[in-house]
Amino acid sequence: MTDEKLATAEATDAEEAGDEELTPAELAEKKLKEAVQVKTEEVGTLRVKLTVTVPREILDDRLTEQFSELKRDAAVPGFRKGRAPLQLIQKRFGHEVGDQLVSQVVGASYLAATEKANINPVGDPLIWVQAPEERSDSVSARRREKVDRLVTIEQAFEYMELPTEGELTYSCEVELRPEFDLPKLEKIPVERPSVEITDEDVTHEIDRMRAHRGQWEPVEKGVVKADDLIYGEVKVVVGDTTLIDESNAVLAARNQVYGGVLLEALGKDLVGKKAGDQIETKGRVRDDHAELELRGKDATVHVTIHEVKRLALPKLDKAFIEGLGFENKKDMQDSVRAEMDSRLGQVMQRALRGQIIKYIVDNTKLDLPDGLSQRQVEWAATRRMIDTYQQGMPKEQVEKEMDNLRASTREKAIEDLKLHFIMDKIAEEHEVEVSDDELNGAIAQIARHHRERFDRTRDELSKGDGLNALYLQIRDEKILDHLLTQAEIKEVEGPKKPDPEQAKKKTAKKRKKVAKKVDGDSADEH
Numbered sequence: 001m002t003d004e005k006l007a008t009a010e011a012t013d014a015e016e017a018g019d020e021e022l023t024p025a026e027l028a029e030k031k032l033k034e035a036v037q038v039k040t041e042e043v044g045t046l047r048v049k050l051t052v053t054v055p056r057e058i059l060d061d062r063l064t065e066q067f068s069e070l071k072r073d074a075a076v077p078g079f080r081k082g083r084a085p086l087q088l089i090q091k092r093f094g095h096e097v098g099d100q101l102v103s104q105v106v107g108a109s110y111l112a113a114t115e116k117a118n119i120n121p122v123g124d125p126l127i128w129v130q131a132p133e134e135r136s137d138s139v140s141a142r143r144r145e146k147v148d149r150l151v152t153i154e155q156a157f158e159y160m161e162l163p164t165e166g167e168l169t170y171s172c173e174v175e176l177r178p179e180f181d182l183p184k185l186e187k188i189p190v191e192r193p194s195v196e197i198t199d200e201d202v203t204h205e206i207d208r209m210r211a212h213r214g215q216w217e218p219v220e221k222g223v224v225k226a227d228d229l230i231y232g233e234v235k236v237v238v239g240d241t242t243l244i245d246e247s248n249a250v251l252a253a254r255n256q257v258y259g260g261v262l263l264e265a266l267g268k269d270l271v272g273k274k275a276g277d278q279i280e281t282k283g284r285v286r287d288d289h290a291e292l293e294l295r296g297k298d299a300t301v302h303v304t305i306h307e308v309k310r311l312a313l314p315k316l317d318k319a320f321i322e323g324l325g326f327e328n329k330k331d332m333q334d335s336v337r338a339e340m341d342s343r344l345g346q347v348m349q350r351a352l353r354g355q356i357i358k359y360i361v362d363n364t365k366l367d368l369p370d371g372l373s374q375r376q377v378e379w380a381a382t383r384r385m386i387d388t389y390q391q392g393m394p395k396e397q398v399e400k401e402m403d404n405l406r407a408s409t410r411e412k413a414i415e416d417l418k419l420h421f422i423m424d425k426i427a428e429e430h431e432v433e434v435s436d437d438e439l440n441g442a443i444a445q446i447a448r449h450h451r452e453r454f455d456r457t458r459d460e461l462s463k464g465d466g467l468n469a470l471y472l473q474i475r476d477e478k479i480l481d482h483l484l485t486q487a488e489i490k491e492v493e494g495p496k497k498p499d500p501e502q503a504k505k506k507t508a509k510k511r512k513k514v515a516k517k518v519d520g521d522s523a524d525e526h
Contacts, residue, residue: 028065029108032058038113044287046176046368050125052113054105054168062101102162106153106170114174125172127156147291178421183363185426188487190355195348197340205336209324210313212450219308224273228253232306236261238285238299251303260289261299270303278304353480356487361415364422368414423476430482434474439467442474 022030037053106127114121130146150173151159160170216229224230230251236244236259244259251258254267261283269281283299314320316329326332426432440454447457461467 033112036109036112038117040117049173051171052109054109056167102160103157120177121174122177124153125174126150128171129156129159180366186486188359190487190489191492192489193492202333202337214311214313216309217312219310224253224270224308229309230305233304235302236299238294238297260286275305275308356480356483360422361419366418426479432479434471438474
């Protein structure tokens with residue numbers, strides 16, 4: 001035997017010996033990783049399309065294993081446990097096993113494919129499926145047809161079936177984690193200003209308390225103002241395709257993303273209108289819309305206003321004050337001031353963290369795609385939502401902040417996403433984690449701010465990606481606080497509060513100047 005053959009034989013024996021130590025499940029995973037086939041295609045900066053193929057041999061092995069387990073354990077009428085014929089088991093449970101196997105194989109093969117392709121994805125993939133959908137043409141004739149759509153992996157299982165013969169092939173798109181170097185994290189320059197609570201700050205905090213108890217009330221007369229709620233009909237047309245046609249739509253009078261369409265002029269076009277009016281505004285289909293052929297195209301949006309509602313704050317009267325547990329207005333103001341003084345340290349800590357954030361973002365070279373995906377923007381919006389929740393902002397203000405971010409300029413969303421990647425890398429290198437007690441403590445704090453029960457707040461955060469975002473928020477705060485212990489902090493004078501008298505004089509002067517200009521324009525017309 002030659003040396004080369006001897007080395008090969010020894011390697012094979014070692015591998016087989018190693019396989020003997022693996023469990024059946026681990027052996028199945030190893031076989032899948034070796035057999036899975038993957039093709040990659042770049043579909044944008046830091047975005048890749050994967051076409052994954054699972055050979056029939058793997059599917060048959062998994063099916064045999066599943067049916068063998070069922071044959072042992074399933075209770076089939078007329079047969080003792082474990083005695084039912086295999087053909088009967090396959091007929092009785094075939095569809096259920098197929099659905100379960102698809103989810104298992106897709107999940108496992110995706111992980112194997114990313115490892116084989118040597119890519120580092122961010123989050124879960126989006127899967128290409130053919131989904132039936134009702135469409136309308138330019139004359140509103142409805143038809144049902146199958147269209148290619150990008151959906152979440154959970155949604156994909158509704159459309160994917162295990163093939164009766166041949167291999168299983170599916171395509172997905174993944175966003176990639178960028179590669180970059182961290183800046184120096186020791187001795188970051190930070191300035192700590194001296195601050196104090198003013199009467200204006202107390203008034204602002206009381207207004208926030210009122211907003212928590214605000215009610216949306218119909219606007220009987222008058223016109224739409226920014227952030228009002230609009231109830232009516234919305235129709236979004238892209239070319240000859242009616243993308244959205246809703247008769248009971250609700251949207252806020254501000255720029256936002258609606259049904260995957262960016263509406264950058266909606267706020268301006270709605271303000272000043274009233275119930276019964278119709279408007280036409282322009283939009284653009286987002287670059288990661290589920291329907292490939294519509295991505296990036298211009299949209300025409302028709303809105304018919306049926307009703308307008310506005311957030312009405314409760315009056316700052318005796319009933320409201322006593323309802324909060326205070327004897328009078330001064331008692332409430334004193335209590336609020338004392339509470340704000342106690343939180344001043346937290347406010348200062350947030351300001352110092354902000355300086356650390358600016359430093360690491362400004363000093364990290366990290367390229368991100370020109371067109372951020374909706375998932376990336378939504379993730380940044382969720383992180384902002386958690387931040388505003390922790391500050392005790394009313395839900396209406398939280399929703400406004402999220403809409404603003406979704407429809408904001410690319411720069412702000414990129415800054416948030418850039419920070420997310422940086423924090424991920426710092427956490428990984430320094431092994432920063434968050435305990436269950438820390439997470440539950442943060443949920444309890446949010447519940448107190450919004451005067452809700454702990455379980456209700458947790459359930460609300462669980463509906464989307466809120467709990468994960470909260471986990472990362474706590475993790476990031478731990479990182480920033482650690483960096484602050486190593487920073488070079490310089491004490492400085494705080495920002496000066498504007499003089500109320502000076503502000504009044506400045507406003508009066510500005511009004512006088514405007515009035516003079518109007519008078520001059522009127523004289524020119526005559």
